[in-house]
Amino acid sequence: MNKDVNNRHSLTITSLLTKTSTSIVTLTLLLSLTLMLPNQANAASKEYESYKRIKLGMTVTDVAKSIYGKSYKSHLKEENNVKTLNSKFLVKDIQKDYKYYHFVYYPKKKSKGNLFEYRMSIIMKTKQKGNTLYVVEKSYEPTKPSSKSFYKGKKPKEGTTLTTVDKSVSGKGLGVxxxxxxxxxxxVGEVVGKNKVEYSKKETWIYYNTQSSTGKTKYSLPFKYDYKKKVYILN
Incomplete structure (x- = not known):
């Protein structure tokens, strides 16, 4: 378990400028989206609501409708023999066998070098030999995450469910x-090497910041969703 408060899936340009995006922390799930996404994260935020509406497997047109509503057509364009979004992107990879776009939304702040960090990320890719973009990854960071304290004598333990950890911290659970x-x-298939394509299964992660009862030890808790048990489990 990583006790470093730095999130290995943070939405920064330095962590996202690779097409595999294996370092970031991104639904057509077996459950409904409301069961998969916690309610604590800025539930009233229009940005978060927008994020929840976007599902893995959506086409680029579906995404445009979800984000922009009736004006969605004005946010689409044709290029490189594929329909795509007329939106800010970090990475665009146009190959003979596939097309790949990494879009970002909601800049958090302006930093040195004119670089931005973004709260929402959407990655879309065509199938091999295809020309329709599908959502294959997405990620979101709330503006004000919580940092709850464990009760005295309590600490995180790998293999514990999110619900159990919720009861081990002060306040109303882990919060945001x-x-x-x-x-x-x-x-869709993910290109992971020269002439190598992997069709990896869906996975979902959620991260929380916590600390010991004294505040001296900081924890970054990565929970992975178990689709069979239908619970988040601390890894």
Whole structure:
């Protein structure tokens, strides 16, 4: 378990400028989206509501409708023989066998070098030899994540469910998460090396910041969703 408060899936340009996006922490799930996403994360936020509406497997047109509503057509364009979003992107990879776009939304702040950090990320890719973009990854970071304290004598333990950890910290559970990330390449395929394509199954992660009862020890808690047990489990 990583006790470093730095989130290995944070939405920064330095952590996202690779097409595999394995370092970030990104739903067509077996459960409904409301069961998969915690309610604590800025539930009233329009940005978060927008994030929840976007599902893995959506086409680029579906995404445009979800984000922009009736004006969605004005946010689409044709290029490189594929329909895509006319939106800010970090990475665009146009290959003979596939097209890949990494879009970002909601800048958090302006930093040195004119670089921005973004709270929402959407990655879309075509199937091999295809020309339709599908959502394969997405991630979100709330503006004000919580940092709850464990009760005296309590500390995080790998294999524990999120519900159990909820009861081990002060206040109303773990509160607002640091980041949420989900991905699914099972139908589209992910290019991981030269002439190598993997069809990895969907996975979902959620991260929380916590600390010991004294505040001296900081924890970053990564929970992975178990689709069979239908619970988040601390890894």
């Amino acid at each position: 998460f640091v980041s949420h990330y989900t991905r699914d390449y099972s139908k």
